[in-house]
Amino acid sequence: MGKAISKSGPVRALGAMSGTSLDGVDVAVLETDGQAIFGFGEVGYRAYSSEERAVLRAALGQWSGDAVTAAARVVEAAHVELMRDHLDVDLIGFHGQTVAHAPRLQGTLQVGDGSVLAEALGRPVVWDFRSDDVSMGGEGAPLAPFFHHACAQYIGATEPLCFLNLGGVGNLTYVDPRVARPEDAGALLAFDTGPANAPINDFLQARLGLQMDEGGKVASGGTVEHGALELFLAEPYFSRMPPKSLDRNDFPEMIGLVSELSDADATATLTAMCAAAVAQGMEHCPEPPKRLLVTGGGRHNPVLMEMLRVSLDCPVEPVEAVGLDGDMLEAQAFAYLAVRVARGLATSAPRTTGVRACVGGGILTVPDGWSMRAG
Ligand SMILES: Nc1ncnc2c1ncn2[C@@H]1O[C@H](COP(=O)(O)OP(=O)(O)OP(=O)(O)O)[C@@H](O)[C@H]1O
Ligand SMILES: CC(=O)N[C@H]1[C@@H]2OC[C@@H](O2)[C@@H](O)[C@@H]1O[C@H](C)C(=O)O
Known part of the structure; x- marks a missing residue:
């Protein structure tokens, strides 16, 4: 048999x-x-x-x-x-x-x-x-949001919270764990926030032959160029209502916005673009979440995590704070x-x-x- x-x-x-x-x-x-x-x-x-x-x-x-x-x-x-x-x-x-x-x-x-x-x-x-x-x-x-809902139940959450994945692209899930099933109204709101690590990686690969900004070392020595950041945030994608999603290379002009800057300033600015896109996205949450749990490789970047902390009103922690594995959540x-x-x-x-x-x-x-x- x-x-x-x-x-x-x-x-x-x-x-x-x-x-x-x-x-x-x-x-x-x-x-x-x-x-x-x-x-x-x-x-x-x-x-x-x-x-x-x-x-x-x-x-x-x-x-x-x-x-x-x-x-x-x-x-x-x-x-x-x-x-x-x-x-x-x-x-x-x-x-x-x-x-x-x-x-x-x-x-x-x-x-x-x-x-x-x-x-x-x-x-x-x-x-x-x-x-x-x-x-x-x-x-x-x-597609991870239904799993995020199960994770919220698993950790015993009783109030709304967000999961943020910082991979090549960023995606945010607002979960209300008081709604029992993920398919029910009010349980979830999810969307891609914007480019996350992909432009940082691509820029550093082209400029310095690096695969990533390990530990945020390059960005930490730079200053954010606010003019470039504002031009980036003027992209219509950010004011569109969710749900919405992105392809990895949907913002090809991003690198152009920082191409005149030093390695450190450009990396700091690309990192700030990722954080600002998340902050803009958080405004779509139906209720202020109690916490933001970060998963994906970007949580290893302390410069990015600090930028998120200063721009958001709720605690920002890696998912390890609730016993989950931020390198494996998508798998x-x-x-x-x-x-x-x-x-x-x-x-x-x-x-x-x-x-x-x-x-x-x-x-x-x-x-x-x-x-x-x-x-
Ligand atoms: N120690 C670190 N310091 C800084 N950045 C890091 C570190 N570790 C990983 N990253 C960043 O995280 C990226 C990998 O993230 P992750 O594995 O979550 O992406 P992914 O799953 O491929 O993308 P997506 O979720 O968009 O499909 C790396 O390419 C790098 O940019
Ligand atoms: C089309 C596609 O592969 N999108 C990925 C990508 O990587 C992050 C973000 O953009 C997210 O929308 C999605 O992956 C995760 C796993 C998802 O579907 O939840």
């Missing part, structure tokens, strides 16, 4: 995220029934080599063709290599790598074929999480969402992506010998 995916009770899912900063693949195990979090399991990371990263970068902004195919093969191979060591699970949630995102125009594209993973790893795989949401009028992003989110998709539960709602009605987005590919257990 083949193996079966159960339809109720907690299962172990392995989530995987390859984020917009193109640094590598994160995987994390989560125990969940698709609603509550029952526990967190092992985590893993595999960096992309510089050759692999160049292949991914070459595909950015493209919807088809050889560059996209080559990127997909890199993504699949990296995931299979990493996931082979983490297979004590019932199900896999595979986000893939976003190479293009224009939900109102061509759609959204995450490369990497989940059926390749299902075949190679012998586990059911949920993938292509964003397309259904886009076809139902949504932004296709952000855990896709483990959580995979279980929801496999069980027919929604993964986005009108107030998280702008989708017309709650939708559970994703493809479930079941390898040979597996089936769904009824009930």
Whole structure:
């Protein structure tokens, strides 16, 4: 008899995220029934080599063709290599790598074929999480908010709070934990705040050959150029009502705004742009949140964290303050969402992506010998 995916009770899912900063693949195990979090399991990371990263970068902004195919093969191979060591699970949630995102125009594209993973790893795989949401009028992003709601319940929050992810792009989730289910009115509001680490990385790569502003060292020696900051904040995106989402390279003129500045001043200004976009976004919260919990690589940048603290009225802390793992929250989110998709539960709602009605987005590919257990 083949193996079966159960339809109720907690299962172990392995989530995987390859984020917009193109640094590598994160995987994390989560125990969940698709609603509550029952526990967190092992985590893993595999960096992309510089050759692999160049292949991914070459595909950015493209919807088809050889560059996209080559990127997909890199993504699949990296995931299979990493996931082979983490297979004590019932199900896999595979986000893939976003190479293009224009939900109102061509759609959204995450490369990497989940059926390749299902075949190679012998586990059911949920993938292509964003397309259904886009076809139902949504932004296709952000998708972590339903998981943020579960995290708020898990940590016992009783008042509204925000989660802020500072990856290549920034995204904010307002959670009211007093509303029991994430799909119910008032539970969530979510959107991308603006560019976060991607422009800092891209600028420092071009100017100094650095991959990032480690510890905020470059920015800490600089002064923010307020004229450039104001020009940036005049972008119509910031006054648009949420939900709304961004592609990694949606603000190409940002680097131009700082190109005449010194390395330190330019980095400080790009860092301030990220923080100011968050502060502007926070004004959309339906109620002032009690705290802002920061996840993603940007929480390791003390200059960015301090800029957020001075511009916001609530405490700003890394998610570690409540016992969560800020390097793995997105991978855990896709483990959580995979279980929801496999069980027919929604993964986005009108107030998280702008989708017309709650939708559970994703493809479930079941390898040979597996089936769904009824009930
Ligand atoms: N010690 C550090 N100091 C400063 N910045 C850091 C540090 N560690 C990570 N970062 C920044 O965080 C980035 C990685 O963040 P993260 O892994 O959350 O991004 P991602 O998941 O790829 O992006 P996204 O969430 O947009 O998909 C790095 O590229 C770097 O810019
Ligand atoms: C299209 C896409 O891949 N968007 C990512 C990106 O990275 C951060 C931000 O922009 C967020 O909207 C999203 O990722 C997270 C995991 C999300 O969907 O919640």
